[in-house]
Amino acid sequence: MTSRDGDERSNDWDPDSYDAEVGFVADYGESVVDLLDPRPGERVLDLGCGTGHLTADIAEAVGPEGLAVGVDQSDEMVAEARETYPECHFAAVDAREFDPETLPSAPERFDAVFSNAALHWIPWADQRTVAERVADALAPGGRFVAELGGRGNVATIVDAVVDELESRGYEAANPWYFPTVGEHATVLERAGFEVRMARLFDRPTVLDGPDGLRNWLDVFADSLFASLSADEEDAVVTAVEDRLRQDLYDPDAEAWTAGYRRLRFLAVRD
Ligand SMILES: C[S@@+](CC[C@H](N)C(=O)[O-])C[C@H]1O[C@@H](n2cnc3c(N)ncnc32)[C@H](O)[C@@H]1O
Secondary structure, three states, rough: OOHHHHHOOOOOOOHHHHHHHOOOHHHHHHHHHHHOOOOOEEEEEEEOOOOOOOHHHHHHHOOOEEEEEEOOOOHHHHHHHHHHHOEEEEEOOHHHHHHHOOOOOOOEEEEEEEEOOHHHHOOHHHHHHHHHHHHHHHHEEEEEEEEOOOOOOHHHHHHHHHHHHHHHOOOOOOOOOOOOEEEEEHHHHHHHHEEEEEEEEEEEEEEEOOOOHHHHHHHHHHHHHOOOOOHHHHHHHHHHHEEEEEEEOOOOOOOEEEEEEEEEEEEEOO
């Protein structure tokens, strides 16, 4: 059960717990900014910018002659990004509806579109639409550089949660679809991109503290627990911790390790 069918399964984004509990997402994203290699004077769009840390890094790299615009569908994340980085440009926009002409601070076309850890939050059935929107927003030769969860991402955790929910009689559905390189490259090519680089790689990710897994589920797994009361959710999370402790928890380091697998690509608009 995945969101490949295009079901809308939303997550509530709380900027404070996002930055406090999973700040590693933007930290890891810095190497995706390195791949983007933003240059002075460039106009760059950050799709699904969250709390704006990477947009600010890009803004610094493109300098006063350039422009970095962060867009995100969450009003809360955009409000936090604006408060933290008042000098940057942010807008609450759904990537599936992105149109540079509707943004006061946006140019007609961008030199590059960037995205970190956001695309897999958009249903798989809508990825073609997103890729076409990005292609429309780019100048010819413009680049699309992004990282998202790839095939097998956090599978051990998702499987344990789904199994636990089903064993208790709840309906459970994986909220994400994590594509292979071939699947995602095909979407990009159909939208008019030449895929210059795409790779899937393991990135074991430490979730600090005895509550690391619990905190991670709290930030990211809303939709898995949507029909449960707070007490029921707590019982399921405790049972999931018990299932996974032996394999994923290191008591000496007091840390969990999540089996992240990332799909990173650089594509150029034809
Ligand atoms: C895990 S966060 C990543 C945020 C940021 N890029 C970072 O690296 O910290 C995922 C973000 O994608 C955003 N998002 C999800 N679906 C979206 C959509 N359809 N359009 C725009 N943003 C979306 C969420 O609101 C959230 O802020």
